[in-house]
Amino acid sequence: MKLKRAVGALTVAFAAIALPLVVASPASADQGDCQFYLIDRGYRVGPKVEAACKEGAEGWGPTRWGYCYFGLVNIGVRQEDAAGACNVAA
Incomplete structure (x- = not known):
């Protein structure tokens, strides 16, 4: 059971790192794009959202x-919405 969890966690981590490399667009995006993406989906943007979006836009590698x-x-952001927001930030 622990092995299945570990494999699942590694799969999620790999997908989180590999997905933006596969679907990255050549256009430049920023922290504001990430925030507006979430606003359009009904989320409130506060300091925690701003920090996560900033990391997506300005983080390293x-x-x-x-x-x-x-x-x-x-x-509390749904996985699909978080993925979309981070894709536009990166």
Whole structure:
């Protein structure tokens, strides 16, 4: 059972890092795009959303999408919305 959890966690972590590399667009986006994406989906934007979006836009390397994604999911943003928001931030 523990092995299945570990494999599942590694799969999620890999997807969080690999997905933006696969679907990244050449256009430049920023923290504001991430926030507006969430506003359009009915979320309130406060300091925690701003921090997660900022990490997605300004963080270092491929891990920045993961920090953005998990930062948003941990405060209650649905996974699909968090992924979309972090994709536009990266």
